[in-house]
Amino acid sequence: MAHESTYQPKTGFTRWMDSRLPIIRMAHETILDYPTPRNLTYMWTFGGILAFCLGVQILTGIVLAMHYAPNTAVAFDSIEHLMRDVNYGWLMRYTHAVGASMFFVAVYLHMFRGLYYGSYKAPREVLWILGVLIFLAMIATAFMGYSLVWGQMSFWAVTVITNLFSSLDTIIDGLGTTLVQWIWGGFAVDNATLNRLFSLHYLLPFVIAGLVGLHIWALHVPGNNNPTGVDLRDVNREAVPFHPYYTTKDGFALVVFAILFAYFVFYVPNYLGHADNYVEANPLQTPPHIVPEWYFLPFYAILRAIPSKLGGVIAMFGAIAVLFLVPWLDTSKVRSTRYRPLYRYFFWMLVISCLALGYLGAKSPEGGYLIAGRLFTAYYFLHFLVIMPVVGIIETPKPQPRSIAESVLGPSARGGGQVPHPVPAAAEKR
Numbered sequence: 001m002a003h004e005s006t007y008q009p010k011t012g013f014t015r016w017m018d019s020r021l022p023i024i025r026m027a028h029e030t031i032l033d034y035p036t037p038r039n040l041t042y043m044w045t046f047g048g049i050l051a052f053c054l055g056v057q058i059l060t061g062i063v064l065a066m067h068y069a070p071n072t073a074v075a076f077d078s079i080e081h082l083m084r085d086v087n088y089g090w091l092m093r094y095t096h097a098v099g100a101s102m103f104f105v106a107v108y109l110h111m112f113r114g115l116y117y118g119s120y121k122a123p124r125e126v127l128w129i130l131g132v133l134i135f136l137a138m139i140a141t142a143f144m145g146y147s148l149v150w151g152q153m154s155f156w157a158v159t160v161i162t163n164l165f166s167s168l169d170t171i172i173d174g175l176g177t178t179l180v181q182w183i184w185g186g187f188a189v190d191n192a193t194l195n196r197l198f199s200l201h202y203l204l205p206f207v208i209a210g211l212v213g214l215h216i217w218a219l220h221v222p223g224n225n226n227p228t229g230v231d232l233r234d235v236n237r238e239a240v241p242f243h244p245y246y247t248t249k250d251g252f253a254l255v256v257f258a259i260l261f262a263y264f265v266f267y268v269p270n271y272l273g274h275a276d277n278y279v280e281a282n283p284l285q286t287p288p289h290i291v292p293e294w295y296f297l298p299f300y301a302i303l304r305a306i307p308s309k310l311g312g313v314i315a316m317f318g319a320i321a322v323l324f325l326v327p328w329l330d331t332s333k334v335r336s337t338r339y340r341p342l343y344r345y346f347f348w349m350l351v352i353s354c355l356a357l358g359y360l361g362a363k364s365p366e367g368g369y370l371i372a373g374r375l376f377t378a379y380y381f382l383h384f385l386v387i388m389p390v391v392g393i394i395e396t397p398k399p400q401p402r403s404i405a406e407s408v409l410g411p412s413a414r415g416g417g418q419v420p421h422p423v424p425a426a427a428e429k430r
Contacts, residue, residue, distance in 0.1 A: 005025060005028075005029055005033075006028075006033050007024070007025045007028040007029065007033070009024075009025075030216070030220055031242060031243065031247075032241065032242060032243040033241050033242070033243070034220065034241065034242040035223070035232070035235045035239035035240070035241065035242075036223075036224055036239055036240060036241070036242045036245070036246055037223075037224055037226035037232060037238060037239055037404055038238060038239060038240045038245075038404065038408060039226050039227055039228065039404055039407060039408050040224065040226055040227070040246065040249075041227055042249070042253055043109070043113040043117075044113070044224070044246075045249060045250045045253035045254070046106050046107075046109050046110040046113065046253075047110065048250040048253070048254060049106045049250075049253065049254055049257050050103070050106050050107060050110060050212075051212065052254055052257075052258075053099060053102055053103040053106055054103070054205070054208060054209060054212065056095065056096075056099045057096065057099050057100065057103060057205060058205050058206075058209070060092050060093075060095050060096040060099065061096060061145075061202070061205060063092045064082065064092055064093060064096055065202055067081070067082045067086055067089065068082070068148065068198070070148070070194050070195050070198035070199075071191060071194070071195075072150065072190060072191045072194055072281075073191075075148065075149075075150040075194060076149070076150045076151065076280040076281065079093065079149060079150075091265070094265050094269040095265055097269065097273065098261065098264045098265045098269055098272070099261070100142050100145065100293070100295075101264070101272045101293075101294070101295065102257070102260075102261050102264070103138065103142075104138070104142070104295035106257070107134075107135060107138065108295075110131075111131070111135065112351065114128065114131070115326070115347065115350075116336075116337045116347060117225055117226075117227060117229060117335065117336050117337065117338075118225070118229050118330070118332075118334070118335030118336055118337070119225040119335075120326050120327045120330070121229075121327060121330065121335050122327070123221075123222045124218075124219075124222055124225065124327075125327040125328075126218045127215065127218040127219055127222070128326065128327055129324055129327075130211060130214050130215045130218055131215060132320070132323045132324050133211055134208055134211045134212060134215060135320070135323075136320060137204055137207055137208045137211060138208065139296070139320075140200075140204060141201060141204040141205060141208065142293065142295065142296075143157075143161065143292075143296070144197045144198075144200050144201035144204070145201050146292070146293055147194070147197045148194070148197060148198055148201060149277050150194065150280065150281045151276065151277030151278060151279055151280065151281060152276040152277065152279045152280070152281055152282060152285070152287050153274045153276045153277045153287060153290065153291070154277055154281065155189065155281035155282075155283070156281075156286060156287055156290045157290060157292050158189050158193065158197070159189050160290055161292075162180055162183050162184065162189070162193075163180060164303075164309070164312075164313045164316075165179045165180050165183065165313075166179075166180050167309040167310040167312075167313050168310070170309075170310050171310070183196075188283065189283075225335065226404060227336060227338060227407075228336055228338070228339075228400065228401055228404060228407045229334060229335025229336035229338075229339070229400070230335075230400060230401060230402075230403060230404055230407070232404060233403050233404075234403070234405065237405045238403060238404040238405045238408075239404075272293070272294055273293075274291065289364065291361070291362050292361075294358065294362075296361070297357070297358040297359075297360075297361030297362055298319075298354050298357035298358045298361060299316050299319055299320070299361075300316075300361040301357040301358070301360045301361035301373045301376070301377070302315050302316050302319050302357060302373075302377045302380070303315065303316040304361075304365040304370075304373065305365075305370070305373040305374045305376075305377040306374075306377075315377065315381075318381070319380060319381075322381065322384045322385065323384075325384070326384065326388070329384055329385065329388045329389055330388045330389070330392055331388070331389050331392030331393050332391070332392035332395065332397070333392075333397075334397040334400065336400075338398075339397045339398040339399075339400050340391075340395060340397050340398075341395075341397075341398060342391055342394075342395045342396075343387075343391045343392070343395055346383060346387050346391060349379065349383070350379070350380070350383045353376045353379045353380050353383070354380070356372065356376045357373065357376050357377065357380070360372055360373045360376065361373075
């Protein structure tokens with residue numbers, strides 16, 4: 001949301017810099033003075049938490065890369081050396097491993113908040129699409145990072161997932177096999193594969209950082225959504241400066257999140273991992289049950305729910321691709337699910353379906369687990385492709401407040417009386 005700048009350089013250096021590279025002015029406008037809806041809840045703090053997680057992953061990853069050897073003969077041993085012989089190497093490794101899980105916890109909550117409050121609706125479609133691109137890049141980065149451990153589960157996860165591309169042979173004979181061998185750099189997962197995964201794993205976090213910059217830029221054009229889904233009408237009455245109000249709120253949420261993060265790092269660092277990954281990769285011995293990391297389990301369950309190999313691959317990638325279409329699949333004129341009594345039930349069914357798919361992804365695809373996986377997979381796609389468009393047309397939403405001020409201060413805010421405002425915010429410029 002464009003607004004008039006209130007930044008005033010106070011020293012000769014800041015005036016000189018402001019006339020040549022106004023980076024301080026930009027930081028002031030986007031971080032300190034940015035007018036933010038006054039009714040944002042703690043669910044809006046996960047954006048800042050995700051930025052913290054990205055920073056932690058990049059910093060610890062750079063340190064780990066200094067000691068990691070991307071060679072199949074010594075990759076596993078290099079991690080053991082890091083854990084046992086490098087000063088605080090165990091802390092760097094556990095922080096990085098747990099950080100990946102914490103990153104996905106925060107991003108899933110961030111995405112479901114966006115779905116619940118309609119943060120993908122106009123004029124925020126590009127904001128949502130950039131968010132899905134970040135999610136896709138996170139999945140790729142996490143998968144490649146998981147493979148670098150070169151334990152049993154890592155090796156066989158790479159073998160299984162990359163082999164999925166061989167399903168393209170059913171479309172064009174030999175295409176899938178050629179693609180798999182090109183990814184592997186040979187006829188099996190080996191040294192060339194590990195080198196490629198390491199190179200891309202190091203590169204992609206910086207791509208994510210660039211996408212995050214675009215994501216923040218796309219956010220600041222229309223401004224924040226809010227729990228009511230109503231646009232700002234009077235910035236002076238309905239918004240507060242981001243600092244100190246939301247820097248304090250985000251800071252408190254970050255401290256709580258960091259305590260949870262630290263608990264896993266120092267007390268149960270391997271709780272979210274798999275014991276088989278402490279066994280060095282052996283191409284001649286397949287683990288009895290191959291499972292990916294927990295944050296991939298819903299997509300893994302969708303993959304196995306389809307009896308056809310090609311169909312499972314299409315469904316798995318389609319589960320992510322459908323998210324790009326959400327801004328146009330939702331036909332409702334109301335943003336916030338708070339005012340959509342019928343759709344609210346379907347939303348919580350979607351949440352239950354995703355949690356159930358995560359549980360089923362860790363189970364063997366047989367018997368009742370397989371049937372349940374197919375049912376929840378069917379609901380996942382029906383929710384986006386059928387329920388969203390139809391419910392948006394037939395539903396009668398609840399009355400919405402006329403403004404954010406009314407939702408915060410009650411019906412008395414409809415009048416033109418003065419409402420106390422702790423810190424004056426800059427006027428909106430359209």
